[in-house]
Amino acid sequence: MLTRRAALMGGAGVAALPLLAKAAKAEEIMDTSMALPADLSSLKRIKRRLVRPPMVHEHEQVAPAEPRIVEFEMQIVEKEVEVGDGAYLQAMTFNGSIPGPLMVVHEGDYVELTLYNSPENLMQHNIDFHSATGALGGGSLTLVNPGEKTTLRFKATRPGTFVYHCAPGGPMIPWHVVSGMSGAIMVLPRNGLSDHNGEPVRYDRVFYIGENDFYIPKDADGSYKRFEDVGESYPDTLEVMNGLIPSHVVFNGKIGSLTGDNALHAAQGEKVLFVHSQANRDTRPHLIGGHGDLVWETGKFNNPPERDLETWFIRGGSAGAALYEFLQPGVYAYVNHNLIEAVNLGATAHVVVEGDWNNDLMEQVQAPVEYNAAYEGKTALP
Helix, strand or coil: CCCHHHHHHHHHCCCCECCCCCCCCCCCCECCCCCCCCCCCCCEEEECCCCCCCCCCCCCCCCCCCCEEEEEEEEEEEEEEEEECCEEEEEEEECCECCCCEEEEECCCEEEEEEEECCCCCCCECCEECCCCCHHHHHHHCCECCCCEEEEEEECCCCEEEEEECCCCCCHHHHHHHCCCEEEEEEECCCCEECCCCCEECCCEEEEEEEEEECCCECCCCCECCCCCHHHHHHHHHHHHHCCCCCEEEECCCCCCCCHHHCEEEECCCEEEEEEEECCCCECEEEECCCEEEEECCCCCCCCCEEEECECCECCCEEEEEEEECCCCEEEEEEECCHHHHHHCCCEEEEEEECCCCCCCCCCCCCCCCCCCCCCCCCCCC
8 A cells, every 4th residue: 555655755665564574675665653662761861962073962981871862853954065166066964064963872872863854955865874773774764855854763782983874765875975965873882982902992082074975067168067956966966976986075075174274173192083984985094194093994893993003994884983192293184095085186184283292203303405416315226
């Protein structure tokens, strides 16, 4: 039987299926109404207000004794975003930011998200949590039309960093993702992070860096096209997407979002946790002048972290975490070490660190001076 909501969903949904359907397709809307309700009445509820990346909302690193229901609200916003000089993206976003906000809970907590699809929007949207257990990561239970809202609750059973993204079905999935609709959730172990020896680890700051690849079409003159709305942008964007060559690879939504006046700030001696996600393509984070003291490359905190990495690998569709204690002051560049993408396409951030220089770690023994090329510097190999 075709339900009214399935009809409204058009190509994104067909008749609702029973909970235990054996061959549910990605575009089908699941009916879980026959399942027994979970009794969570004894659990404490707390509300967390999401903040714009790279910042992260208030949270404890070590959890209280009992699990909680952690409530979040998120608004879906379709809007035009300038991602570079003269390059405008018809973006689809969680909470108006690219990436969507980082959510933080603890293993055993329940995540309860109310998702709003603004009536001004044109598109259907949903959210697929890579951290959740259940078909489509909650995507079939959160598919909302413009002007609708829905609430999803899931138990955070696995500690780590995980991607979430919009996945409304079929060809809409990659388009929504590369239009900005991805973010991350961090599920901390209840006792907090541990190092390779199982000893507790704390961080002083956490920065969330979401990397995106964008595919903005150009006209015959080589200028970036600009569109009236997200729907109008689709055919030309699809053509560029299918070529698999991004026009931009950026951190936090646009070129320069984390450099210059927008740079990140830390102090000498502080331990900073970098959470890095990429929902679509592989990437290689690298901190120029620093290292990954402890790196959860796959983002999963049940696994011991690797140590002393120069560059780490984040698989497309995943999020990782790296902890570094800044030992020297200065401006550090945090980049995707595909340097073409970092320098030419935009995947660069800066961390400005205040403190006192330590010559034991690095010293300029001689400042640059001219030398007599005829008599010096002749020891290079032929």
